Amino acid sequence: MKTFEEVHATHNWEATKASIYTKTAEDVEKALSRPKPTLEDFKALISPVAEAYIEQMAIKSRAITQQRFGKTIQMYIPLYLSNACANACAYCGFSHDNDIKRITLNKEQVLQEIEVIKNMGFQHLLLVTGEHPKDCGIDYLKEMVEVVKPHFPSVSIEVQPMKEHEYASLIDMGLHTVYVYQETYHKENYKTYHPRGKKSDFSYRLDTPERLGKAHIHKIGIGCLLGLEDWRTDSFFTALHLDYLEKSYWRTKYSISFPRLRPHVGSFQPNVEVNDKQLAQLIMAYRIFNPDVDLSLSTRESKKFRNNMLQLGITAMSAGSKTEPGGYAVYNEALEQFSVADDRSPQEICDMIKTGGYEPVWKDWDHCMQTS
Amino acid sequence: MSPLQLGDKTFQSRLFTGTGKFASNLLMEEAIEASESELVTVALRRVEMDNKADDILKHLKHQRINLLPNTSGVRTAKEAVFAAQLAREALETNWLKLEIHPDPKYLLPDPIETLKAAEELVKLGFIVLPYVQADAVLCKRLEEVGTAAVMPLGAPIGSNQGLQTKEMLRIIIEQSQVPVVVDAGIGAPSHAADAMEMGADAVLVNTAIAVSPNPVQMALAFKMAVEAGRMAYEAKLATQSMGAEASSPLTAFLDEL
Numbered sequence: 329m330k331t332f333e334e335v336h337a338t339h340n341w342e343a344t345k346a347s348i349y350t351k352t353a354e355d356v357e358k359a360l361s362r363p364k365p366t367l368e369d370f371k372a373l374i375s376p377v378a379e380a381y382i383e384q385m386a387i388k389s390r391a392i393t394q395q396r397f398g399k400t401i402q403m404y405i406p407l408y409l410s411n412a413c414a415n416a417c418a419y420c421g422f423s424h425d426n427d428i429k430r431i432t433l434n435k436e437q438v439l440q441e442i443e444v445i446k447n448m449g450f451q452h453l454l455l456v457t458g459e460h461p462k463d464c465g466i467d468y469l470k471e472m473v474e475v476v477k478p479h480f481p482s483v484s485i486e487v488q489p490m491k492e493h494e495y496a497s498l499i500d501m502g503l504h505t506v507y508v509y510q511e512t513y514h515k516e517n518y519k520t521y522h523p524r525g526k527k528s529d530f531s532y533r534l535d536t537p538e539r540l541g542k543a544h545i546h547k548i549g550i551g552c553l554l555g556l557e558d559w560r561t562d563s564f565f566t567a568l569h570l571d572y573l574e575k576s577y578w579r580t581k582y583s584i585s586f587p588r589l590r591p592h593v594g595s596f597q598p599n600v601e602v603n604d605k606q607l608a609q610l611i612m613a614y615r616i617f618n619p620d621v622d623l624s625l626s627t628r629e630s631k632k633f634r635n636n637m638l639q640l641g642i643t644a645m646s647a648g649s650k651t652e653p654g655g656y657a658v659y660n661e662a663l664e665q666f667s668v669a670d671d672r673s674p675q676e677i678c679d680m681i682k683t684g685g686y687e688p689v690w691k692d693w694d695h696c697m698q699t700s
Numbered sequence: 701m702s703p704l705q706l707g708d709k710t711f712q713s714r715l716f717t718g719t720g721k722f723a724s725n726l727l728m729e730e731a732i733e734a735s736e737s738e739l740v741t742v743a744l745r746r747v748e749m750d751n752k753a754d755d756i757l758k759h760l761k762h763q764r765i766n767l768l769p770n771t772s773g774v775r776t777a778k779e780a781v782f783a784a785q786l787a788r789e790a791l792e793t794n795w796l797k798l799e800i801h802p803d804p805k806y807l808l809p810d811p812i813e814t815l816k817a818a819e820e821l822v823k824l825g826f827i828v829l830p831y832v833q834a835d836a837v838l839c840k841r842l843e844e845v846g847t848a849a850v851m852p853l854g855a856p857i858g859s860n861q862g863l864q865t866k867e868m869l870r871i872i873i874e875q876s877q878v879p880v881v882v883d884a885g886i887g888a889p890s891h892a893a894d895a896m897e898m899g900a901d902a903v904l905v906n907t908a909i910a911v912s913p914n915p916v917q918m919a920l921a922f923k924m925a926v927e928a929g930r931m932a933y934e935a936k937l938a939t940q941s942m943g944a945e946a947s948s949p950l951t952a953f954l955d956e957l
Binding site for chain 1: 720721722723724725744745746747748749771773774775778779782783786787802803804805858860907910911
């Protein structure tokens with residue numbers, strides 16, 4: 329079996345880009361009429377010419393999502409454990425180069441945070457850290473999973489890439505999902521955004537979902553950061569990655585996120601802008617291409633956008649998110665990784681979902697399903 | 701229409717229903733009410749087993765409804781057995797819909813793990829209803845280890861494709877000595893009626909009701925279709941002609957010899 333790095337290497341960035349930008353209306357129509365769209369169809373659906381078909385895409389995306397997932401939205405919330413980070417990612421508020429106060433929550437502080445989160449109704453908790461082996465390495469994560477597990481039936485992480493046996497030990501403890509975004513699949517330019525630290529290793533990061541699959545994780549979240557390189561090309565590589573992973577690690581479920589770069593501490597501004605219409609097009613294209621993948625929309629996006637995308641392909645939403653460690657109970661300082669655009673309370677989001685004719689799903693996992 | 705004997709219970713309704721994908725728990729309750737279903741499956745992973753006020757369970761507290769917890773989400777026999785034991789304690793029922801689908805994409809059942817788990821769960825005193833491929837040999841093996849029924853699929857879960865496995869279902873129904881419940885893939889009342897006319901003992905329907913723009917009316921339509929199909933089966937369908945009859949007798953020559 330080829331590794332994804334080998335598959336990735338067979339696709340030239342510029343040629344891929346050119347093939348997306350030269351798709352025709354006929355290609356889009358073909359993609360929309362096919363029962364099982366191919367990767368070439370996906371290119372057509374994210375191409376500039378498909379913008380004119382956005383209404384047809386919305387109708388199709390909504391119907392597929394309702395059939396597969398019903399009229400439900402999964403609810404989750406991030407808990408930022410630490411903003412300590414040895415990386416120097418050009419776009420990130422936690423970058424080592426930024427002069428901010430570094431905080432790593434201890435056990436007692438985490439318990440304070442989760443008390444507030446539990447009272448909001450959440451059952452799915454996403455633990456987030458920067459990458460700092462000393463302050464928030466594997467031992468720290470193990471300790472924190474142990475602390476939060478009795479309180480949440482579903483625990484996910486979005487942290488530094490780890491080794492297969494480290495993932496295996498966390499899965500044994502009850503970890504359900506790992507989110508690890510490639511940021512960009514543009515190998516040559518990757519280094520310019522991630523100049524130092526462990527994250528500068530493009531290949532190790534690209535190989536991470538593979539290690540997770542081998543460790544038999546239940547769900548893997550992938551994606552690219554919109555705003556670094558050409559978003560259509562990066563999204564094609566995300567779809568290619570998804571396609572590869574589904575075939576190689578068929579016991580695992582997949583999720584895609586589409587973080588758009590937002591203003592933050594530091595000077596980096598997005599290289600390319602993805603407007604709302606384009607983001608909607610991308611979300612619908614993912615859905616039409618893959619009926620089963622989870623599509624998650626965070627509080628980075630605006631109220632109006634989230635209200636309206638609710639029915640058009642999305643399956644998971646966060647609410648009431650604080651993106652700084654201690655933000656729920658311990659501290660009230662501006663240390664956030666990015667600023668949220670949708671600052672409504674979980675109750676308000678819940679009401680919005682219900683008004684839209686959907687049921688918010690708080691619990692969709694139980695530790696009893698993965699005894700080892 | 702004759703009642704259905706299954707496990708230690710008798711059911712007047714031969715329509716089993718699910719609880720997923722509804723736009724609200726209230727709508728789910730109303731649809732199940734309209735369906736008159738007496739056996740309702742609920743995913744263990746969705747309910748708070750230690751919370752008596754769980755919102756899904758709250759909406760299923762009707763005299764008529766028997767809960768059928770399911771193990772959707774587990775990937776191995778070991779996980780299924782562990783989850784089932786917790787469910788039995790928390791939900792106070794030894795009925796179990798055994799679902800082991802390690803493939804999260806098409807949710808197709810693992811026959812090897814399912815047979816292993818079924819054997820163990822029967823020994824532990826469970827009334828086991830296993831979700832399986834339309835595999836006649838597997839269904840006989842499950843019957844031999846003591847499952848209360850078999851639940852072969854008509855098509856992949858949630859696909860609404862109808863009885864894609866019809867010829868295999870026919871063999872399963874012919875051979876089975878436990879009730880056959882056609883589960884998964886039933887997308888329209890006509891599919892349900894078709895399964896019942898073939899002699900299926902019951903059907904389980906979820907997506908087609910939950911995702912309909914009018915789940916309550918659709919539930920009623922399924923109830924009627926299941927009853928019609930069963931009544932037709934019991935009344936015995938007229939034999940269908942296999943083809944046109946020859947205009948002149950084929951064996952007339954025998955009289956001329």
